[in-house]
Amino acid sequence: MGIGISTLISIKAASLFIFFAYIKNLGFTFLSIPFLYASLISFLVALASHPSINLPMLLGKSSDGTFPIWALIIFSPYLYFVRLFSALRRKKSGEPPYSEVSEGLYVGGWPSTNEKMPPGNPAIIDCTCELPRVMQVTGQAYMCVPTFDTRSPQPADIEAAVKWGCRKRAQNVPVFVHCAYGHGRSVAVMCALLVALGMAEDWKNAEKLIRARRPYIRMNALHRKALEEWSKHRLSTPKRNQQYSVSSAISSDAPGRS
Template identity: 70%
Template sequence: MGVGISVLIGLTLAANPSIDLPILLGENSDGTFPIWSLFMFSPYLYFVRGFSALRRMKSGEPPYSEISEGFGWPCSLDKLPPGNPAIIDCTCEMPRMLEFTGNHAFLCIPTWDTRSPQPADIEAAVKWACRKRAQKIPLFIHCAYGFS
């Protein structure tokens, strides 16, 4: 029980706006988590995924919303529009879904929910997105709570 509380306290501190340390969860730039992180944080990671799925079901949120032509937010592979989109994942607490591996170019910018990425991360994501758009690849942004 003490370990679980220690993990929750660590996550709470890491998510505090004055600390803002999403790297604590160990998410890689390809959206995967190392085994140690999955083991250590699995109750939290799977709670967040389940909570988000229930929230989406209850709210009736559409499967994706177009932000601008060729830009949108996916919630699952079967709900993506066609075109083999590149995906920028702006979450640190949502492990990359296995169905998004393979054909989809993927960049993870770990960011706590309700926060914005660091300026250097935004710049890196914009450059990556511009390269994909220059190749005529649609771009989708994944965040825990995207709004239409």
Template identity: 65%
Template sequence: MDVGLSILMVLQATALFLIFVSLQNLDFTLLSLPFLYASLVSLLVSLASHPSINIPTLLRKKQDGTFPIWSLVIFSPYLYFVRIFSFLRRFTSGEEPYNEICEGVYVGGWPYSVDKLPPGNPAIIDCTCEFPRKEEFKGHSYLCLPTWDTRAPQPGEIESAVEWASRKRAQNVPVFIHCAYGVLFIAQSFCSKHPQLDLPVLHR
């Protein structure tokens, strides 16, 4: 099992805790407390994202892609860390915001702005539990499958997403599936149901 996110978060929790201890030793008590809190949040995410536990609903992302205010406050150390990390990773890697795997079906990362969406007013399948649906995307058909980064949705969720995507394509609506392992699993499942399609990206 891939425990990548769990390991990353426990390393972050450790680093933040060491900063907390160092500041405590320097008598910067008030300054140290945010680092202790962030360390505890990171540890909680590490546990919840472990493959043997896997609770993506921890962050309470809603089906419309928004988060409750209390979640944004409580989990802010993690939520804003992953957004900054995602932006920097994409900026430094130079990766494309999306790729078309077959006619009208795209996969890619979290679309943090309009120019990161494929053309044609696509329907969106969101396979993240930590990224919000942007306000400017409210006019797009939307399906939310909260999933930790480096994890896959449940088999039933994948099946539902494939059926949803198939209906959209039958209506000639483009489909954009974004983020992490959910992209790969759903895209592969969609392709297996449509073997007549040419899928150059997935065959690489």
């Protein structure tokens, strides 16, 4: 599965604490305090993002994709670090901000600006808990499935996102599923959506379809486990190459997000 976010942030927390101790020993006690605070926040995030806890709501992201002031203040060492790191990593990779995996279906990274948004005013399924929503058009359909990086949305969250996405496609609205880079969390949701829309027989074939359009995707064991659980507990599974039923998408979806 590789190194998860809890391990990476733990290393960051330890590094910040060592730096705090070093500066304090030099006699700069006041200047060392921000490093101690950043270390404590990093440790808290590492704990909350561990698979055995997995508490993305800790960061305070609202259902509309915004962060309350208290969250921005308390978790600023982590939230702003993630934004900077994401921007630098994406610039270095040179990867397109999004990829169209099928007509009207897009998967990609965090749209930090409106220019990185797919065309057609798409409905957005946001799989991040650490990055804010970028407002494009007033009234734009939006759903947040808050998930830590390298972790997976829960099967129930995948199902909710799939139903919501199916309803938008039934209304002929494009759907854009994104996480930080468009490699893991968003791909897991898009795999399920492709299956539900009848464009792939199962999530494994859906992954191959996505990889053909976006070569650098890399789902881990947690994503695959969640998709397996989602597949087992779905109410129905469309046949291969079967056209998705618009009426069933609307009738099976309970009233919810618009």
